[in-house]
Amino acid sequence: MKSRNRFALSLWLALAASTCLTAPSLAQNVAARSGHIAELSKAGKYSEAIPLAEKLLADMEKTYGPAHRDVAGALNNLGQLYSSTGRDAEAEPLYKRAISIFEKTTGLDSIEVASTLNNLAALYQRQERFADAEPLFKRALAIRERSLGASHPDLAQSLNNMATHYEKQGRHRDSEPLFRRALAIYEKVGGPEHPAVATLLNNLGQVAKVQGRYAEAEPMIRRSLAIREKALGADHPDVARSLNNLADLYERRGRLADAEPLYERALAIRERAVGADHPDTAISANNLAFLYRAKGRVADALPLVQRLIGSSRAQIRVALPILFDAQRRQLLPSEQALNDALNVIQRGTQSSAASAVNKLAVRIAAGNDRLAELVRRDQDLGSETEALDKAIVAAVSKDRARRDAATEARGKARLAAISAERATLQKTLAREFPDYSALSSPLPITAKEIQSLLTSDEAMVLFAVAEKESFAFAITREGFDWKPLPIGGEALSQKIAAFRRGLDIAGLTEASGKSGLFDLALANELYTDLLAPLEPLIRDKRSLLIAPSGALTALPFHLLVTEKPPLAIPEKFEGYRDAAWLLKRQAVSVLPSVTSLKALRAFARRDPGAKPMTGFGDPLFDPSKQGGDRRTAIKTASRSVVTGAYTEFWRGAGVDRARLAQALPQLPDTADELNAVAKDLGVPASDIHLGADASETTLKRTPLADYAIIYFATHGLVAGDVKGLAEPSLALSIPAQPSEFDDGLLTSSEVAQLKLNADWVVLSACNTIAGDKPGAEALSGLARSFFYAGARALLVTHWSVDSAAATRLTTSTFDRLKADPKLGRAEVLRQAMLAYLNDASSPRNAYPGFWGPFALIGEGAAR
Structure with a gap:
């Protein structure tokens, strides 16, 4: 996405107003320090605000104890500062702890709980964890609707957050009415020049923009920019957000010359305000690099992309086309361009299955039985922590009547015990196995490393899918190649869904007719889209190792058809037997990721279970x-x-x-x-x-x-x-x-x-x-x-x-x-499917829904 509509209305609780404070001088001190931090935050001076907020929290915990309501306020505020600088991993536990304290000290339906729920939900939303965010936003909105008047700004904040959540999922009909309702509240309460009005105008402009309503969007985004520049100053991060969104609008309308200075100014503001490594700064750098490439200025785009690769924030849609063009124009050596592209793919498309393979590899590579045991225990505890965290988030999303206090208490106690055990484990690992940290955080694999892991009969093919175009890569022991594919994620999803029709024999009946059968022409079209550009490098290899991404993980590659069929749907089932199935040419195995090849081969065990x-x-x-x-x-x-x-x-x-x-x-x-x-x-x-x-x-x-x-x-x-x-x-x-x-x-x-x-x-x-x-x-x-x-x-x-x-x-x-155990798993599966396909004793044996359902995931070669 080119922009993020993050609503940055800070919640700075009036700590000094608490009746629990017994020392006036201390209360005044806390109020003064808190106010100073709030002013720095409002000005976007996060690097100055964070150490002060950290010190204030530590002092308050020491004075009041860890479970005081004002400590919860300080936790929430520090969490906001961390979130504003991209430190979500540090912010999340602070929000959770604050919610727990507030629920005990101010009640389950308090305004303080609602505010912190909003902040935690916004964090999940930025991470695209929409299923986790939505119930939190809904509970916060319900609390504020019950507790506040219809014109209260905090209610408007919740409306805006809920609308932003819908908008990020493309739910425009749900988002726009909430944005407009929030805008009306802020214009009434704060006046037409209030910064919150600018936020809502920006968000409404975004809704109109992504739907192609450009003439309606432009005045709203321009007014948002003007308000922010006047109210916040020319160098505020929110000004950069409006600049970025206006530039994106101009870019969509083909006004590249108008967009360029806005992107450049937005990037400069963000670099100064939040630093070069912040996610918002990366968004601006990606957008500017993409624009430079659109204007043919690949030499200007390349340094931005290389900087983004170094910080692991390069977007696939931006980096791969620029690296490909740079290679073609000899601005980069071909091997460096390929390795940079592989780096971007590996950091941007790590699936949970690939992560599981890597964790297995860490345990195997540990070798030492004690180390492997410790690593497995730490990984298991980490998985349990994730599950408990999700359960607690689900719990705090519920209304009071549906809460189970005893279960929640047990979950929190277990989390505390896990945290203590993992801390001990980490000390043991650091003391007894100092090289473990390097092993557990492997670097992206390079083309040469991939080549060293392949046999002379193998080719690895991997894909990177973006919105409007994709890329296919082929690597063999002898060479490599990569090509742009003029098809994006949505078009691929539609083609693959159509491709799979007729394969599920559970839904196949005599009444389905020919239209319900497998389409050979579409299978050939997908082969032409995906593999034909790489055919010179891969066609003579006996085995294909495919690392798909996105919608391609649902594609059974062995059912692609390498030659155009005479009929899309044969007159009889027997007609499917003569199709040029990829399976007839090559064995196919699927890898969860590029790095899985190294994990499964370089670290493969040679001692499987003794029993067959x-x-x-x-x-x-x-x-x-x-x-x-x-x-x-x-x-x-x-x-x-x-x-x-x-x-x-x-x-x-x-x-x-x-x-x-x-x-x-x-x-x-x-x-x-x-x-x-x-x-x-x-x-x-x-x-x-x-x-x-x-x-x-x-x-x-x-x-x-x-x-x-x-x-x-x-x-x-x-x-x-x-x-x-x-x-x-x-x-x-x-x-x-x-x-x-x-x-x-x-x-x-x-x-x-x-x-x-x-x-x-x-x-x-x-x-x-x-x-x-x-x-x-x-x-x-x-x-x-x-x-x-x-x-x-x-x-x-x-x-x-x-x-x-x-x-x-x-x-x-x-x-x-x-x-013949030396054949390997993928090859024996291929031969079994071909034998079924070629059995002429029944016409249906030729139909792919019967002989083609299985896929080999992981290591397909002989062990």
């Missing part, structure tokens, strides 16, 4: 049928259930597992699947858990680190399928008496607590590649958790898989791996 496999399948979903004949179930059942029906399975505080059990069809084929694979690999029957034994209890009591392969053959539930289920899960046997330890659903957070040492994990279920919730980042959820737990590769599915097809594909894959 353990598996869990054909779980018992309805305990009342235990011991009955379940083999009469339909053998071709899809491993999914109609999504819409899941919303009926939520009752009270948990999933209604009785109704869920009735809706989940049994999967007797999964027993055949597991038994067949077990026979191939010489796995004893005691390591295959079926029926009631395929339970969470069995799983959690099994020494999983002893096994090279962990195999699940069951239903997969994507978050959002079951109302109230906030994370993806695998359905295991549902016990007659569900407990916290075993409720029949193995969630991704429970997976992350497992201890694995697995060459790979097989998730022969439905849609196990999906993210945590509809529209979320893919390759997260279950994939992230299994990587974190200790898997080096995952076999996952892109859509609801036909049960018989899953059995055939997986048994064929393991058959081939046993026959």
